[in-house]
């Protein structure tokens with residue numbers, strides 16, 4: 175029985191700079207080059223923090239390891255999984271509570287405050303409405319008296 179054909183992914187930390195963790199496919203190589211400091215490391219001497227035939231598993235292990243090395247984590251973590259997560263969240267939130275554009279825009283105009291058109295525009299992505307929708311809804315809100323324009327390009331709750 176031999177597993178020599180199976181791919182093994184090993185997660186290692188560079189012992190020279192100690193800030194770089196990387197996934198190395200074990201192909202029987204003698205040395206590994208640190209992607210951060212460029213040191214040539216003896217592969218067989220390196221501590222294997224994770225050893226898996228599953229690349230996804232190795233990526234997860236490396237992500238966790240890198241986060242604990244760098245302390246702040248976020249900027250060095252591969253974003254794939256987090257991106258997926260937030261996408262799922264947005265979708266479920268959207269389904270659970272569809273808000274009307276009027277409500278969404280009002281939520282960005284606090285009572286007793288004047289909000290500029292540019293401000294509102296910068297929120298459109300966050301609100302999940304397009305620019306056109308924003309313009310149309312603002313117009314409607316002005317007409318219906320939800321809001322008024324104390325000066326051109328600025329809005330307040332009526």
Ligand SMILES: [Zn+2]
Pocket residue numbers: 188189190191192193194208209210211212213
């Ligand atoms: Zn290094």
